[in-house]
Amino acid sequence: MLPYATAATALRDAQSVIITTHIGPDGDGIGTGLALLLALERLGKDVRFLVPSKVAPLYGFLPQFSRLQVVDDLALAKVQARADVVISCDAGDKERLGAVWSVDRGVMINLDHHATNTRFGDINLVDVDGESSGVVASFLLKELGATIDHDIATCLYTTIIFDTGRFMHSNTTPRCLRWTADLMDVGIDASEINRRLTYTKSPKDLACTAIALQRLVVDEQEPRIAGITLDEAAITAAGDPDDWGDLVELPRSLLGNQVAYALREKKQKDGTWVVRASMRSNPPYKIGAVAQSFGGGGHQQAAGATIPGRMPEIAPLVLTRLREALAQQG
Template identity: 35%
Template sequence: MSSAETTVAESNTTDEVVAELRRRSSFVFVSHVKPDGDTLGAGLALGLALKQLGKRVAYFQQDPVPRNLRFLPDSEDVTRDVAADLPADTLWVFCDMSDFTRAGEYLPAIPREHMLDIDHHLGNSHFGAFNYVLPTEASTGTCVLRLLHALGVTITPEIATCILTTIMTDTGAFMHTNTTPAVLRMSAEMIELGADKPLITDQIFANKRFAATKLLGMALERAVLDDDGRFCWTYVDEAMLREANADGEDTEEIVQHLRAVDGVECAALFKDYEGAVRVSLRSRGRINVQAAAAMLGGGGHFMASGLTYPERDLRKAVDGVHAALRAQGL
């Protein structure tokens, strides 16, 4: 067993998970709400691989596939509908979520014995009968890559593109500190196997709608520096979305601009629309935003986390998150 697999005692080994994948005939891959390239790319990669082994594969996702991820192979098959004729041994594979509730309210009731949890988040609840949780991995997709190698399947250009998408998403196009030599070697392997890096770069990082650019300008105009310049935050609300003709997908890069401000140690974007205040947190490395988010019912990673504030009150959310960050040493 590798050191990554011994990090969390409750996790199954690669061999145990691979044996279960071989034993089952049918799979449904589950993405979390507000899907990103890691949750979707990881599920699509493993689904494409299991099809090689003659398995039945479906994909469940409550929300539509985001515009910038529709290039991914098999993404056209992602739906919130569940087939009525699923075999009794169907395994539901949850990718990139610390608890199955992150899949949303449309997820049907599933017995725990039919759940596999694949993740790299700190604080994962190990909700499945089978749990493959490797917190030292850069993405859920790199966890999946371990399974692909152990399964002995052919990593096609389509699978390689899905895996590289997960890596580039969760490393911020190789800018974050989780970009280790091992991650770069895995990325090179995927490119050698046919992953379309230019397509990933264009679709996810270099192809923004004009509405998103307008919304970014509005959010930056409202940005606030607190704590002697260590904390930068702003918000997006429904009025701003209407004015920019934007939607929730257009908010994705805003928090990164806040984090990039000179002297800022922690950044927050408050998204006050769709009936809730959701918060995206980013850290430069000193402040543990995962611990801060956990204090308010959220989670994620040391340097990138999120939460939904318990009340829909923007002022209370700003104050509550600020207090949680200060408790972590801001």
């Protein structure tokens, strides 16, 4: 039994609350955080929503979106007023919170559903059976006696659409469909929200997709693996878009694909290089352990890692480990 009551008590006792989510905020982290922000403000709390990196503008339609504040360096984190409680939404470990981890605070509530969550909070609401962090948050909202109104339902609906890939991934359970039906009963325009989340590309974004497609490779040794590799030069040529979105879905969309990856090379502020890796698999195949072997995490069928190094050395390593994982799993 997860400590929802303990978390609710900490929140009732708090005057100030900071909500946050992981680096590269997504539909689940943002939707979960905004649903909590709306509910806690109604309880009279002083609430801020700090995010550790820039947010894709496509989420601008969500209620109270303008409240998101980017806090992406330590100096900025240190000048934030103290909060009695911080709620981390959808982050598997404290490193994923970037600079926001360092804000002055009392209790840390870690609300998440990733299998690899490190339980870094003082109170850990980590439900690995939760289909989205929004589902986990809905148990906390219930404990707080919050009414799920139109705005909160819009935010929660966004979390499930994002994390189930519009009810396509293996976490699309009967329970989450019933949970979603309850949100639709509140009167949200589900179809409109889906359009807002899906039809978001600028011409520049599509130009990037074109470059990504040119770099799509089906593995010669193991044709059930396919991926995209974008080095810094390719990304510069494409014009780094606001949101790379679901790049990994391109190799995944191939008939017969079981394991897909997307690798993007990026120079850090401190001059060092990293490769951001996204990986996906179809059940029963699992790639969570591969992401973990590179210091990352996530779910069994959807995981990622930020790997120090340049593309020419990292890409073959990732491919080798994915081949090994697939071979072990049959």
